Amino acid sequence: MSVFVDIAADPDLGARHHARGADARPGRSRWRGRVTRAALPLLSLLVFGVVWQFAAASGVWNQTFVPYPATVWGAFVDVSTTHDGVRGYAGYLLWEHLYMTLRRVLAGVAIGVVLGVLLGLVMGSVSWVRSVLEPWLTFLRALPPLAYFFLLVIWLGIDEAPKITLLALAALPPAAVATTAAVVAAPVGLQEAARALGASRRQVIRDVVVPSALPETFTGIRLAVGMAYSSVVAAELFNGIPGVGGLVKDASNYNNTPVVLVGIFAIGFSGLVIDGLLRAAERRAVPWRGKV
Template sequence: MSDAVHKRILLRALSLAVFLAIWWAIAEANVWSDLFVPDPTAVLGRLVDGETVHDGARGLSGYYLHEHLWHSLWRILRGLFWAIAFGVPLGLLLATVAPFRIIVEPYVTFVRALPPLAYFSLLIIWFGIEDASKVWLLFLAAFPPITLAVLHGVRSIPRRQLDGALSLGANRWQVTRFVVLPSVLPELFTGIRLAIGFAWTTIVAAETVDGIPGIGGLAWETKKFQQTDVAVLCIVLIGLSAIVLDQIVRAVENRVVPWRGKS
């Protein structure tokens, strides 16, 4: 690894150490009660509990932590898959068919502006309390940024670039394949990364009903017994999982879109 990479890792490790030290100092000073600021060791203890059988109980709420994480991730991946499958062609249509854009774009913006809980009740009525309603909610949270990213990517292509391809004898499909899609890829990956962020921020809302197993459902359930340490653990795991998934997408982006440069 290069010196720059070593330096970046060192800085991040140092910032994490400082954060943990401040957290531990506040907890030890009893500035607030454990109900508001749990001790880091208590959160670590919950992490151990979540992966073991303790007091006759399996993990937390009957499932191991990795099972909670996997169920949430699987819901997110399904919602994200359909968001990409729907958002990419929709974005291309919005960018290339003006009447379609005039009619449909306001609806995409409308859906993007809605908070998830505003329509989750409708999704439960339509699709039930099982995974279908959750995946639909995650899809609705994820597809607008992908659609708008593709729209912006296509519209930012210089007209002379398209005209140049046409003047060289390229047909419509060849222009799309060799000019439009490569130009849109950087914006598409940006849209996917934004969509992943929206999906993770929506996962707790998606799992408020019948969300166990699920890390969002586990976080929601902590309010019943005021389990602040479990809530903090869920927040940390959701954040770390989002970072890992984002890093995977960035790695794919660096391979697929090398001309954009490392990010």
């Protein structure tokens, strides 16, 4: 009752109460949105675990094909520790396998992305270069990694060179294609305005084309990382231990499904972390994306 009396005595008081309520509602809404975004992935993970447990317990599939989650967890612990005098898997702990795989992926992606972005800038800026190289990029993008990995082994041996080369070749086409498309789609009006103000070709590319192409270029980089990750098992077919791909390949030779699943989950979760880091870098480098 006193609130209504105060509002009657001071007409502006109602407006101030309304403003405070309006300010509080967006805050609560943002908080609920964050909780929802955090809860949904956890809920999906829980549902996946329950379905997996029921599938393993149903007896429809042999334990070799669908082991229990607890069995996979035990394999994860074994691969990550020293037990009964055995150190991890094939003498390496899981983090050592993952470190070698990530080192190869990082080297291959760095080479493929740098070459792909530079190639995309040239192809997007010079039409005749695009006409010459675009079919070759399409040809390379259509090839599965195993189609040319054995050729790389013949040429480069079985050490690190063919693995990194394969990952670089897998990462190059997505980065090049995305950058080319972004450069071609750069606003012509802004480029002409920059030239009218006396900007050179290099300045137009640096100050107009590159900033406008950055959002799609980041998309291409994320696709390039995904392609490299999808090729990592093929890259580690030969002499891939230590390495998660080599671990998966070796465990599959002995039908060791729990260890295979441990390797798959290690690749998948590390890929999620790297993609999250790329998203964060994209938000910092291209803060205007989705706002203009």
